[in-house]
Amino acid sequence: MTIKLHCFGESGNSYKAALPLALSGLDWEPVKVDFFHGATRSAEYLALNPIGEAPVMVDGDLTLAQSGVIQMYITEKTGKFGGATPDEARDVMKWVFFDNHKMSSQAGMLRFQMNFLPEEKRNQEVIGFVTARLKSALATLNRVLEGRDWLVGNGPTHADFSNCGYLYYPEPFTFDRVEWPNIDRWLDNIADLPGWKHPYDLMPGRPSDRGL
Amino acid sequence: MTIKLHCFGESGNSYKAALPLALSGLDWEPVKVDFFHGATRSAEYLALNPIGEAPVMVDGDLTLAQSGVIQMYITEKTGKFGGATPDEARDVMKWVFFDNHKMSSQAGMLRFQMNFLPEEKRNQEVIGFVTARLKSALATLNRVLEGRDWLVGNGPTHADFSNCGYLYYPEPFTFDRVEWPNIDRWLDNIADLPGWKHPYDLMPGRPSDRGL
Structure with missing residues (x-):
């Protein structure tokens, strides 16, 4: 089915x-x-x-x-x-939770505020606040991707698919790939997967x- | 150990x-x-x-x-x-993710803003925005707890322990138990567990x- x-x-x-x-x-x-x-x-x-x-x-x-x-x-x-070993499986879940808690939640909110809310309802104070929080999450992601092709182990896992959730969208939400070289490279790795x-x-x- | x-x-x-x-x-x-x-x-x-x-x-x-x-x-x-059956296990994870994505993330941020940030750094626009988002999550929680003692199945699970994470704290963060009768009753159920x-x-x- x-x-x-x-x-x-x-x-x-x-x-x-x-x-x-x-x-x-x-x-x-x-x-x-x-x-x-x-x-x-x-x-x-x-x-x-x-x-x-x-x-x-x-x-x-x-x-x-x-x-x-x-x-x-x-x-x-x-x-x-899901990860190749029990340790990897826990590490995958760690990054999926990180994404839900700190990454996509901020990126999604910010992209909505900056693009899909009517202009008169957009709040610059809120946009500034969420931008700082997103930047902090992106800094963590960029740091841990230093010298790595994937977040966990030697291949793609849900850790990658979760954290990249909002990062291919073209609408402006303060995320610019050129500022985050490790994220930029990693997004290319994901986009190169057959069927992406x-x-x-x-x-x-x-x-x-x-x-x- | x-x-x-x-x-x-x-x-x-x-x-x-x-x-x-x-x-x-x-x-x-x-x-x-x-x-x-x-x-x-x-x-x-x-x-x-x-x-x-x-x-x-x-x-x-x-x-x-x-x-x-x-x-x-x-x-x-x-x-x-973790839930008594595979279906319950998935339901437990659903509510743990909901908590990470929509509940604790807002409640924690709001409590920090309203209590632990120096007063001159508190941003009323941000507080208003996060308050509305927290209220939406609390409304979901209160609705699904109607007629139920626990979020999943017939006993306490991580679904409960995750979503209650910030709800016993005394510092003001716009959450008032009397406004949410099902959440109020459920928090008592958790607090009545031996060892709580x-x-x-x-x-x-x-x-x-x-x-x-």
């Missing part, structure tokens, strides 16, 4: 699940969540995910929310991307659909 | 690991991280955890960072708090040590 991923192109959190699905060889298809028209607040969507967020994965009778949980399920099904696609090519929906 | 948890009383992220350690029956002891004097930025600490955060757990040769990873390890060692302790009684360090 084809796995369905409820997602949308603008969602880096969705990309964190869609990218390993695409690279895993599993049979899957995206189902567009019409986030910008309030779809995640509908009763139907809340029945699927009471947290009211994308992505949600449906595989037969099983419904999973939170990209980190979907990533763990992909590893369970395929043996891929940009979030706007992997999932339905992009800002130009909304005239942006 | 006694497990060591590098932590400090003010850290809700540390509490998320210390509380299940305390309730698990494992032999452990807290080691104070002098966060307010910059301990997490020292070279020694960064060698322990390149992310530079508390908590860090050391069990013999094994060093783990991120509360969610330490929680998984406690389950691995004891079989406790308040974060300031479980871990070394509290604001009064710094004259606050």
Whole structure:
């Protein structure tokens, strides 16, 4: 049965699940969540995910929310991307949690503020605050990637797929690859994987659909 | 060998690991991280955890960072708090990720801004923004706890220990238990567990040590 991923192109959190699905060889298809028209607040969507967020994965009778949980399920099904040893598996989870706590949460918020909120609602104080927090997370990531091709072990894992979630988007959110040479090189490593696609090519929906 | 948890009383992220350690029956002891004097930025600490955060757990040769990873390890060692079935285990992880992404991240930031930053550095625009985001996470939590004693299954799990991480602290951060009756009842359920302790009684360090 084809796995369905409820997602949308603008969602880096969705990309964190869609990218390993695409690279895993599993049979899957995206189902567009019409986030910008309030779809995640509908009763139907809340029945699927009471947290009211994308992505949600449906595989037969099983419904999973939170990209980190979907990533763990992909590893369970395929043996891929979860780390090669128990130590690596814990290290993968460490970086997936870091991403959820400090990286994507800031990057996603900042990109939303700076691009998708109506201009009169954008708050420069908030943008400044989140920018500083994102910079701190990027500095950590850039530091640990010194001399390394991947965050954990010798190949791609969910640690990479989680932390890169928002970093391929073209909209300005104060992240400039040239300032972070190790991140820049690592993003190229991920993009060179066979089957890699940009979030706007992997999932339905992009800002130009909304005239942006 | 006694497990060591590098932590400090003010850290809700540390509490998320210390509380299940305390309730698990494992032999452990807290080691104070002098966060307010910059301990997490020292070279020694960064060698322990390149992310530079508390908590860090050391069990013999094994060093783990991120509360969610330490929680998984406690389950691995004891079989406790990880959910009774594979479906429950995935649900536990869902709520642990939700906490890291949307709950503790906002609550911790807000409590820091409102209490531990020097008054001249507090930013009311940022406080307002984070307050709204925290309220949204609390609304989700309160809604899913309707008619339930625990977030997952019929007993306490890391889903509970993670999401309650900042919710017992007395410092004002816009969270008032009387506004959230289901959260209020659930916090009492957790506090009634044999061996439960308040974060300031479980871990070394509290604001009064710094004259606050």
